[in-house]
Amino acid sequence: MKAALVTNYDKNSLELSLSEVKKPVPKPQQVVIKVLAAGVNPLDNMISRGEVKMIVPYKLPQIAGNEVVGRVEQMGSQVSQFKVGDRVFARLPLTSIGAFAEYVAVDGQALAKVPEYLTDVEAAAVPLTALTIMQSLDLMKAQAGKTIFISGGTGGVGAMAIPIAKAKGLKVITNGDSANAERVLALGADQFIDYKTEDYTTLLTGIDYVLDTLGGQETEKQMSIMKKGGQLVSLRGMPNGAFAKRMNLPLWKQGLFALAGRSFDKKAKQYGVSYHFIFVESNGQQLQEVANLFSQLKIKPSIDTVFVFDDVNLALDKVANGRSRGKTVLRFE
Secondary structure (H helix, E strand, O other), X not given: OEEEEEOOOOOOOOOOEEEEOOOOOOOOOEEEEEEEEEEXXXXXXXXXXXXXXXXXXXOOOEEOOOEEEEXXXXXXXXXXXXXXXXXXXXXXOOOOXXXXXXXEEEEHHHOXXXXXXXXXXXXXXXXXXXXXXXXXXHHHOOOXXXXXXXXXXXXXXXXXXXXXXXHOOOEEEEEEOHXXXXXXXXXXXXXXXXXXXXXXXXXXXXXXXXXEOOOOHHHHHHHOOEXXXXXXXXXXXXXXXXXXXXXXXXXXXXXXXXXXXXXXXXXXXXXXOEEEEOOOOOOHXXXXXXXXXXXXXXXXXXXXXXXXXXXXXXXXXXXXXXXXXXXXXXXOO
């Protein structure tokens, strides 16, 4: 089968090698799926640059790709929740990625059934982002009736975070470009702040939870609007010691990450809040919960550009250098 491989870590070239490799055979707990579409993410380029090897040390060459949609073709002896022909999707397990290939073997516990109303391309935009939101809310121990601020909520993350947070019973406040206000309010946001004319740090106070999609100086600004004991999850900050411990990394790596994230932990302590960093993991049960919610609300992910599989390197370049208004997806013929 054809697959796109990371052959060496290179900060200056993100190009993958298109090669012929053996079609996978499922282990007892795995399913082999014929890939229909794959989401292309900044994470894929981070892996190629070697930026996540401290978290997941891949043995190269490694088939790339973290997010997949496909049809079940073969099942291991221990898998009973799916049948041949089912259309499924997943954020692949961290240690067994490989969505950029004609077939991939996936642990059955990572998979969920795709909502029927979504096309293959639309479905490919869901798992990684949706699971990021679900796991962020879990990390915050978010409780219904409390308030969350989702910074920069007009992008692809916000488009999923807002309806999921609303479904969990939270009051949702977000900010962004006013041109997107109507669309964001339609997703369920209770309050929209125009970042060009309004300053959320003067408008908001006593916020219970923050989902930080901006990073940089905005992370501390968001801490300033929170109540004591508030929980902030950053998608753009630095990993810290608590993250390394949660990921069960070796003690020496826990020490390194504790140093790397020390400034964020220190700022959080000053404001009396908790700072968390997240690296999304596979979870079929959570993804099925998302799929069921999407089926009820008929949420449509935003798609920017669709590339055929042979143009995988153009897709990765688009994610690295193009201004996106939604997800970049690979389509398999």
